[in-house]
Amino acid sequence: xxxxxxxxxxxxxxxxxxxxxxxxxxxxxxxxxxxxxxxxxxxxxxxxxxxxxxxxxxxxxxxxxxxxxxxxxxxxxxxxxxxxxxxxxxxxxxxxxxxxxxxxxxxxxxxxxxxxxxxxxxxxxxxxxxxxxxxxxxxxxxxxxxxxxxxxxxxxxxxxxxxxxxxxxxxxxxxxxxxxxxxxxxxxxxxxxxxxxxx
Amino acid sequence: xxxxxxxxxxxxxxxxxxxxxxxxxxxxxxxxxxxxxxxxxxxxxxxxxxxxxxxxxxxxxxxxxxxxxxxxxxxxxxxxxxxxxxxxxxxxxxxxxxxxxxxxxxxxxxxxxxxxxxxxxxxxxxxxxxxxxxxxxxxxxxxxxxxxxxxxxxxxxxxxxxxxxxxxxxxxxxxxxxxxxxxxxxxxxxxxxxxxxxxxxxxxxxxxxxxxxxxxxxxxxxxxxxxxxxxxxxxxxxxxxxxxxxxxxxxxxxxxxxx
Amino acid sequence: xxxxxxxxxxxxxxxxxxxxxxxxxxxxxxxxxxxxxxxxxxxxxxxxxxxxxxxxxxxxxxxxxxxxxxxxxxxxxxxxxxxxxxxxxxxxxxxxxxxxxxxxxxxxxxxxxxxxxxxxxxxxxxxxxxxxxxxxxxxxxxxxxxxxxxxxxxxxxxxxxxxxxxxxxxxxxxxxxxxxxxxxxxxxxxxxxxxxxxxxxxxxxxxxxxxxxxxxxxxxxxxxxxxxxxxxxxxxxxxxxxxxxx
Numbered sequence: 117x118x119x120x121x122x123x124x125x126x127x128x129x130x131x132x133x134x135x136x137x138x139x140x141x142x143x144x145x146x147x148x149x150x151x152x153x154x155x156x157x158x159x160x161x162x163x164x165x166x167x168x169x170x171x172x173x174x175x176x177x178x179x180x181x182x183x184x185x186x187x188x189x190x191x192x193x194x195x196x197x198x199x200x201x202x203x204x205x206x207x208x209x210x211x212x213x214x215x216x217x218x219x220x221x222x223x224x225x226x227x228x229x230x231x232x233x234x235x236x237x238x239x240x241x242x243x244x245x246x247x248x249x250x251x252x253x254x255x256x257x258x259x260x261x262x263x264x265x266x267x268x269x270x271x272x273x274x275x276x277x278x279x280x281x282x283x284x285x286x287x288x289x290x291x292x293x294x295x296x297x298x299x300x301x302x303x304x305x306x307x308x309x310x311x312x313x314x315x
Numbered sequence: 316x317x318x319x320x321x322x323x324x325x326x327x328x329x330x331x332x333x334x335x336x337x338x339x340x341x342x343x344x345x346x347x348x349x350x351x352x353x354x355x356x357x358x359x360x361x362x363x364x365x366x367x368x369x370x371x372x373x374x375x376x377x378x379x380x381x382x383x384x385x386x387x388x389x390x391x392x393x394x395x396x397x398x399x400x401x402x403x404x405x406x407x408x409x410x411x412x413x414x415x416x417x418x419x420x421x422x423x424x425x426x427x428x429x430x431x432x433x434x435x436x437x438x439x440x441x442x443x444x445x446x447x448x449x450x451x452x453x454x455x456x457x458x459x460x461x462x463x464x465x466x467x468x469x470x471x472x473x474x475x476x477x478x479x480x481x482x483x484x485x486x487x488x489x490x491x492x493x494x495x496x497x498x499x500x501x502x503x504x505x506x507x508x509x510x511x512x513x514x515x516x517x518x519x520x521x522x523x524x525x526x527x528x529x530x531x532x533x534x535x536x537x538x539x540x541x542x543x544x545x546x547x548x549x550x551x552x553x554x555x556x557x558x559x560x561x562x563x564x565x566x567x568x569x570x571x572x573x574x
Numbered sequence: 575x576x577x578x579x580x581x582x583x584x585x586x587x588x589x590x591x592x593x594x595x596x597x598x599x600x601x602x603x604x605x606x607x608x609x610x611x612x613x614x615x616x617x618x619x620x621x622x623x624x625x626x627x628x629x630x631x632x633x634x635x636x637x638x639x640x641x642x643x644x645x646x647x648x649x650x651x652x653x654x655x656x657x658x659x660x661x662x663x664x665x666x667x668x669x670x671x672x673x674x675x676x677x678x679x680x681x682x683x684x685x686x687x688x689x690x691x692x693x694x695x696x697x698x699x700x701x702x703x704x705x706x707x708x709x710x711x712x713x714x715x716x717x718x719x720x721x722x723x724x725x726x727x728x729x730x731x732x733x734x735x736x737x738x739x740x741x742x743x744x745x746x747x748x749x750x751x752x753x754x755x756x757x758x759x760x761x762x763x764x765x766x767x768x769x770x771x772x773x774x775x776x777x778x779x780x781x782x783x784x785x786x787x788x789x790x791x792x793x794x795x796x797x798x799x800x801x802x803x804x805x806x807x808x809x810x811x812x813x814x815x816x817x818x819x820x
Contacts, residue, residue, distance in 0.1 A: 122729030147726035161724030376655035403626025
């Protein structure tokens with residue numbers, strides 16, 4: 117069942133996404149298209165909004181006296197402050213990081229910065245990220261196991277993929293991710309992906 | 316944050332793939348993306364066509380007006396091509412008057428169609444001081460790279476579907492038609508980009524944004540009718556010769572799509 | 575203008591419709607553009623309109639930024655060949671600037687702008703083919719495009735042009751009805767009945783207007799908003815790989 121903006125939804129109060137759900141007169145309403153799974157609202161399309169704790173994947177694109185500016189493919193300016201780093205970053209480095217703060221002017225400050233070794237970046241809509249990770253990270257674990265790749269999924273929609281060993285199949289991992297994006301609304305998605313990866 | 320640094324990063328990624336003989340979408344270097352042409356899609360226009368070339372979508376429409384001829388050619392009709400890069404086609408397109416890219420595009424498509432003498436403009440004479448003006452308007456609806464080839468196909472298909480308006484007392488009677496516009500052959504175009512040492516046919520969006528240079532060649536069966544080089548890099552003379560040969564060799568495959 | 579054209583004969587309009595029938599076809603499709611963050615294509619009667627939206631994105635130029643909200647930029651435009659009459663001009667006309675404004679103001683009421691402060695939402699509407707009622711069709715398609723883009727909305731909304739012809743209130747004016755009729759009343763409502771857009775020209779009594787308003791809301795709720803819902807369901811019932819089908 118697909119819910120649309122303005123539809124009343126019955127979801128667990130403790131698990132509300134404050135953008136996808138709006139509380140009005142003691143009832144809860146969807147604000148974006150989605151489905152309900154296990155009393156949690158699952159948006160099928162939602163424009164990305166940075167929040168503390170989000171894991172991000174991005175590229176280093178500018179160096180300033182304060183630190184490094186990161187391209188995340190979003191409208192946000194994301195910065196790694198110099199003091200958060202051990203060592204240096206170079207232009208073009210791929211990093212994973214965590215959002216530690218969102219300033220009033222919407223600048224995002226990152227910490228827990230890790231430089232990632234050379235790999236591929238697949239861009240997906242940020243709304244599909246939960247599907248790619250899966251319940252209890254089940255989907256991402258499946259892809260990692262079956263393709264021998266390391267994956268890191270940024271909430272901003274950049275998915276980093278690299279080979280873990282000689283048997284790694286990066287193209288298959290990419291294909292699986294694209295498949296998830298296209299079929300994100302199907303309940304049987306895990307089975308479909310498992311079947312595809314088994315081939 | 317689309318800036319030179321991001322371009323630099325993504326370009327290295329693309330070049331790396333090309334050096335291993337791979338394009339980002341898996342195509343051969345001289346392979347085109349799938350093309351779909353739908354004619355007669357706008358009934359308010361005299362002729363129209365929607366072309367989908369990969370992710371690029373271009374809509375063309377033709378309209379007739381009674382206009383004054385140019386003073387230097389008082390008995391010849393007028394043919395004008397205009398292009399709008401619609402802001403809904405790409406975040407890179409700002410609303411407002413045409414920029415240098417959209418003007419270049421309009422003029423290149425116009426040149427090819429005009430040089431091929433597709434339309435007998437002498438048959439557009441109505442009476443003294445009045446001729447038919449044929450307006451071809453192209454709208455970019457979705458920018459996925461290679462607007463030139465999509466534009467030529469859309470322009471050609473729109474012209475081929477164009478109905479001649481009924482004229483009474485030197486005025487057009489809207490909604491009534493007298494047969495089709497006579498188009499005597501097909502113009503098709505081939506656009507290539509050069510990235511490093513690699514030459515690719517029908518660039519997609521990434522290839523076009525990261526290219527060094529680009530060349531468009533417009534052909535009829537026997538003649539070259541327009542050429543345009545764009546971008547920063549250079550082509551070798553021998554490369555260009557090979558590309559022209561390729562164009563003539565593959566003319567039919569594109570021309571047949573137009574019918 | 576012919577004053578003795580009969581627009582209603584035996585309860586039927588010129589094209590055979592009943593008083594409150596919408597024109598056909600009425601087709602709405604989501605996700606028809608690859609680049610735009612969200613898009614929709616509507617065919618309503620002979621109207622063919624495409625909408626693309628982008629955002630949230632940084633504001634350009636910077637000084638237009640709102641520290642508390644996402645701002646909305648909306649532009650309605652028409653192709654030069656969209657009308658059966660003469661070849662039009664590219665570039666905004668006074669009419670299209672006004673329409674851009676009223677559509678933007680309608681959208682500002684349903685978009686939850688506070689979630690994306692200091693950003694901008696761009697809504698671009700292009701009328702490919704026109705047959706009267708383009709602003710109501712455009713607004714409906716714009717709402718659908720916002721849903722497609724995942725922009726959080728308070729609720730759904732839709733629009734319809736009510737009118738008065740031959741002394742009777744009717745829904746969804748066609749071109750001749752607009753030209754020869756007595757009043758044209760474009761209106762847009764949310765699902766809950768809040769008015770987002772209202773314009774009117776011509777001459778109406780109070781009662782006629784109230785009838786039009788009531789009937790207009792009923793039609794928006796039962797037919798127009800339902801069409802948006804159906805279009806969303808259709809999008810997810812197949813693989814997401816749709817293109818424009820004119």
